[in-house]
Amino acid sequence: MEYLPIFLDLKCKNTLVIGAGDIAFNKIKLLLRANAIINIIAKDLCSEIRYLLAQKKIFWIGQEFKISYLKNVFLVIAATNNTELNKTIFEKCSKLRILVNVVDDQSKCSFIFPSIIDRSPIILAISSGGTAPVLLRLLREKIEAILPKRLGNIANMAGKWRKIIKEKFSNVLERKRFWEKLFNSIFVQHIINGKEKKAISTIEKMITQPNTLIGEIILVGAGPGNSDLLTLRALQVMQEADVVLYDNLVSKDILNLIRRDAKCIYVGKRAGLKSITQKKIIKLLIFLAKQGKRVVRLKGGDAFIFGRGGEELEAAKNANINVQVVPGITAGIGVSAYAGIPLTHRDYAQGVIFITGCKCINNISNNWSVLSDPSYTLVVYMGSLKALEISKKLILHGRLKSTPIAIISQGTTINQQVLIGRLDEIDKIFKLTVSPTLLIIGPVVLLHRKLKWFKNLSNFNNLKTTSSVINI
Known part of the structure; x- marks a missing residue:
């Protein structure tokens, strides 16, 4: 990973933009959406920036860059055609540990702007690290096409009910199950269709329903090694898991697709090497499932082809635990x-x-x-x-x-x-x-x-x- 993707809180924070042409204007628009305090240094302002100045949305503080302007500044954008000036700005900001972006010069950037898909409060940011901007644009277009325009409304509605849900379900796992159930219900479609009253009615009804934690064990075949050969259902289940017990033959690329907050437990076994016994693996699976957790048993290839999946499924059935099987491409x-x-x-x-x-x-x-x-x-x-x-x-x-x-x-x-x-x-x-x-x-x-x-x-x-x- 070339860059750490983070989201900055710029509300009421001083930012400095050097330059006031079309490129600077594009960056200023992003800063405005983030509610930053925007200070401009430039000799001339383009008409769009003059309009923002007239509306008092930005501040024009000088015509020539001086190091004194960096005092109390959180973030700097240099959008000038002056190479030497851009270099100076970058060096001064780096020395003062101020975030700086010299537009179109990645070597002089402590941060870069991602391609943004805005469904506020849901924000998606994607980046190629500056290597393939055209590919990035194509990816953004594809993602834009599949995300509903009212996706942010869903998040806003959930935010309004978050405190109530937290009081209703004190257990973290219970809350997680409730939200998963809600977001997979007609609630989402009601919001997308603009039917807010029906959406609220759905939440109220679901709150009164029992939310008993029922654990389950899901045997998932991870395929022969290449992450491209993972099935769509396997990916879905891995994203829903509370705990994942994985084998030695499951590749790192596949492990990286597991939900970030899921607990991953290595139970790999290799012929000829000392490792955890099958009996202990089965006991652990059942123990975790009885805690109400969704437990994924992730195996290389297919669980039912020399993967001992039958033994694990049989043990789960004997313990009266709900089970699923997601086939994988066997080696x-x-x-x-x-x-x-x-x-x-x-x-x-x-x-x-x-x-x-x-x-x-x-x-x-x-x-x-x-x-x-x-x-x-x-x-x-x-x-x-x-x-x-x-x-x-x-x-x-x-x-x-x-x-x-x-x-x-x-x-x-x-x-x-x-x-x-x-x-x-x-x-x-x-x-x-x-x-x-x-x-x-x-x-x-x-x-x-x-x-x-x-x-x-x-x-x-x-x-x-x-x-x-x-x-x-």
């Missing part, structure tokens, strides 16, 4: 697609089988005869754990030593690496990879050469994905 689907490997193809494979390199608790063994059928693609999660054993069992039961395999590490991310080789080379290839990995076994792997696409797209975006072929 087998997402990673193979990003590697350009179709798991089924009429000329190569009539089906696909997902297995895991981890053993089940009750040590149920795989049916190697079925897994060794060359007409099926085999996708192995956590395959590095038993790579050599899997290879030997498959070859023993009929798979050819030359069967193509793909080992994809950090799939769908900018660090994706695809290594292609033979089944009898599996142990050697795994030593070249970085976890997490996905193993694909079968003739469909050969299509990677022709169908790979993420590498080319990544090169276009300066991303670093690699693809290698080993002895095949």
Whole structure:
């Protein structure tokens, strides 16, 4: 983050604008909307600024800049064509620790103006840090189009009732639930349609209704790694969570999408490393939900594909806790697609089988005869754990030593690496990879050469994905 986005309270604070042309006028308009005290230094004033002066909305205090004018000033804007003067203003303000903006010279700014979407009291400010103003304008137009003009009226109405709601619901979580329920009700539509009396009636009715805190557990699949592959429903739920328990494979980009005031608890587990037990995770989920909290269990991939989501859902049901499940794109689907490997193809494979390199608790063994059928693609999660054993069992039961395999590490991310080789080379290839990995076994792997696409797209975006072929 190049700049910290903050909102300044300029009410009744002295600001200084050096320059009085069209550019200065645009900045003055923003300062007026913020109710700042505006002092002008300039030799000549444009007609618009003269009009503001006549209305006594601004003060013209001098024609030449002097350092004495900086006394008791909170914020300064330099909008002149004089490069040396702008430099001097910036240096003096910096020395005195006064916020300063030299228009159109980002190197001489302690703050920059964002693009503003005004639905007062709701204000949205977006910025590209000065890198892409045209892109910023396009984004602003899109956001402007989807935000109702009366959005501020909704906030104003809520503000009027805030004290009453606080007295009615002393518990913070109860108040949060009430406001969420209100803002998802017909109340909003009444305000947008200008029906204030009906909106008030809706609030009064909802206040009298029971607001019992009912906790729930929501299993959310975060997808295979790339935040772009997160589902819309997953994003919505993450924004509504009170607590999020997340796994090791959930990327930082996805974690950054969680509601800011939600409590995030890392319960990641990685094969071969000491970590919190599944039993303790389940106990924590139930404990938090029984406190009336909306608890999101965020897992890489899909919760029901080798994610132990079934165990957690079963435990929640046994504890009589409300549950939801938000499916995610499982690694087998997402990673193979990003590697350009179709798991089924009429000329190569009539089906696909997902297995895991981890053993089940009750040590149920795989049916190697079925897994060794060359007409099926085999996708192995956590395959590095038993790579050599899997290879030997498959070859023993009929798979050819030359069967193509793909080992994809950090799939769908900018660090994706695809290594292609033979089944009898599996142990050697795994030593070249970085976890997490996905193993694909079968003739469909050969299509990677022709169908790979993420590498080319990544090169276009300066991303670093690699693809290698080993002895095949």
